[in-house]
Amino acid sequence: MPSTRKTTNNAAGDVFTAVAHPVRRQILDRLALGEMTVSMLAEPFEITRPAISQHLSILLESGLVAIEKRGREHYYQIRPDNLNEIYRWISHFERLWPEKLDDLGDYLDKLKAEEDAEG
Amino acid sequence: MPSTRKTTNNAAGDVFTAVAHPVRRQILDRLALGEMTVSMLAEPFEITRPAISQHLSILLESGLVAIEKRGREHYYQIRPDNLNEIYRWISHFERLWPEKLDDLGDYLDKLKAEEDAEG
DNA sequence: AGAATTTGTAAGACATCGCTAACGTATGTT
DNA sequence: AACATACGTTAGCGATGTCTTACAAATTCT
Structure with missing residues (x-):
């Protein structure tokens, strides 16, 4: 062909x-x-x-x-919501990338804590 | 022009x-x-x-x-490492997107827990 | 009704993307 | 040396992306 x-x-x-x-x-x-x-x-x-x-x-x-x-x-x-697709894809590399992603986990925890404090 | x-x-x-x-x-x-x-x-x-x-x-x-x-x-x-740039950009929308991202936070926590368990 | 505002759509110019086929280069094998 | 292997690069093509200009459609205002 x-x-x-x-x-x-x-x-x-x-x-x-x-x-x-x-x-x-x-x-x-x-x-x-x-x-x-x-x-x-x-x-x-x-x-x-x-x-x-x-x-x-x-x-x-x-x-x-x-x-x-x-x-x-x-x-x-x-x-x-559909950004989740990107998020999930990237998170598959977490194992190869522990430090940075742990930082992000902390970052998300912090954001959530602030949110809870406000609410 | x-x-x-x-x-x-x-x-x-x-x-x-x-x-x-x-x-x-x-x-x-x-x-x-x-x-x-x-x-x-x-x-x-x-x-x-x-x-x-x-x-x-x-x-x-x-x-x-x-x-x-x-x-x-x-x-x-x-x-x-450079995927971090995408990660950070998306995380700015977390406030508008609490449920999904909390799920992801849990997901990351789980991954990390598994990793720690494996040693 | 007629004019102004806000937006979407169409057409066309131009650049870039993604691919293949062909070729060049470096390394390994006999 | 000659050949084979693994890879990159180039040229060229068709498709797609991004933009502008011009226009059409819907809504509002006078």
Whole structure:
């Protein structure tokens, strides 16, 4: 067979692909502060608003954001649950990486403690 | 300015980009079992060995693998430290995601406990 | 109704990615 | 020396990604 093209990449909605682009990570960083419209979201970036819109489509497909339309404004909200997939994958390397990951465990414990203290 | 092309993506060696491709993740999964030569590494994949070699170059640039040449064989070893960058980034969303991440915290505690038990 | 606002979509330019085939290089074998 | 093995590199291709400009659709305002 001279050329059975496979191109086994990027199943639509893949979370790893979604977070691979720095702009999309920054979008998620911003959304962590609270829901925002596209215009608010696009403000600090140097690319055009349609470009942001396209990034948001990719984030939508990955399930990392949700949209809620109110009038003519579209509010985007973060949905971090699917980041779990990345988290779990990385945690498989914990055995090879005890020190760093123990640090992170402590870090998470600390965050949780703070949360409990506040609540 | 009519068209100052920026293309602000993929600084060489970016870890997020390195793990975005499923083949590269599978390579890391295999290397977690122990060091391997390129041929051993390429065996289960349906793509050619040079393609694997190119993926390995990207993993090398990201610092996620190291190479040790012994004779004509090149042994690749996993270097998971830089995964920490991803881990830390994701952990910033913990506050929005308490349940899942608590589960992961438990998971890590369990892994660590097993490790300690093994001695 | 008509104009302004907010957003998504389409088309096209351009760069980059991922792959194969072919070749080059270094090491080992006979 | 000649050949075999293990690997990297290059050239070239088709596919995909990212961006801009232009436009369409929905909502709000006057």
